[in-house]
Amino acid sequence: MPLDISFYIDFISFLFYNKNMKIELLSFTPDMAEKYENFIKKCFEVLGWEYGKYDKGDDARIIDGVSLGYAALWCLMREGEIIGSVAVRALDKEKSVAELKRLYVSPNEQGKGYGETLFKTAYLYAAQNGYKILRADTTKDRAASRHLLQKYGFVPTSDYNGNPYAELFYECVL
Numbered sequence: 001m002p003l004d005i006s007f008y009i010d011f012i013s014f015l016f017y018n019k020n021m022k023i024e025l026l027s028f029t030p031d032m033a034e035k036y037e038n039f040i041k042k043c044f045e046v047l048g049w050e051y052g053k054y055d056k057g058d059d060a061r062i063i064d065g066v067s068l069g070y071a072a073l074w075c076l077m078r079e080g081e082i083i084g085s086v087a088v089r090a091l092d093k094e095k096s097v098a099e100l101k102r103l104y105v106s107p108n109e110q111g112k113g114y115g116e117t118l119f120k121t122a123y124l125y126a127a128q129n130g131y132k133i134l135r136a137d138t139t140k141d142r143a144a145s146r147h148l149l150q151k152y153g154f155v156p157t158s159d160y161n162g163n164p165y166a167e168l169f170y171e172c173v174l
Helices: 005-019 030-047 114-128 143-151
Strands: 023-027 072-078 081-090 097-105 133-138 168-173
Touching: 023 114, 030 072, 030 081, 030 097, 072 114, 081 114, 097 114, 114 133, 114 143, 133 143, 143 168
Parallel strands: 097 133
Antiparallel strands: 023 072, 072 081, 081 097, 133 168
């Protein structure tokens, strides 16, 4: 889905407005590792997922300051605490297909537009870094995720990653 100027204006407005609320969108750095892993564990708990099951936690683990498997990872921070995250992972060596990963917002922060901002961050990154297709998986009970995917032109596709916890698979031509 081609991006129009309003996409960028909304994104920049969000970042400017929330800077005054002490909310920052930061690229992951090694000093965030412990907070990030704890944030992901809490998200899994809320979703009823077992951390580490089917290696679900493995891509959240940090080794030598690097998040495994991600081309990019961002954390939404409020006063030093992570309140949201999103990542992009390359699915092929040519870097033509990427996957949206780790789009989570703390339950008490949901409904404030943070999920969409995180989503746009990953979407823009994938588009600007030459990926041709962006994919995502989700579950039937994650209505907000499905809404964002459909809003930005993602269409249903077949299972592309063998994730036994995912029920729905989407992709978008960038």
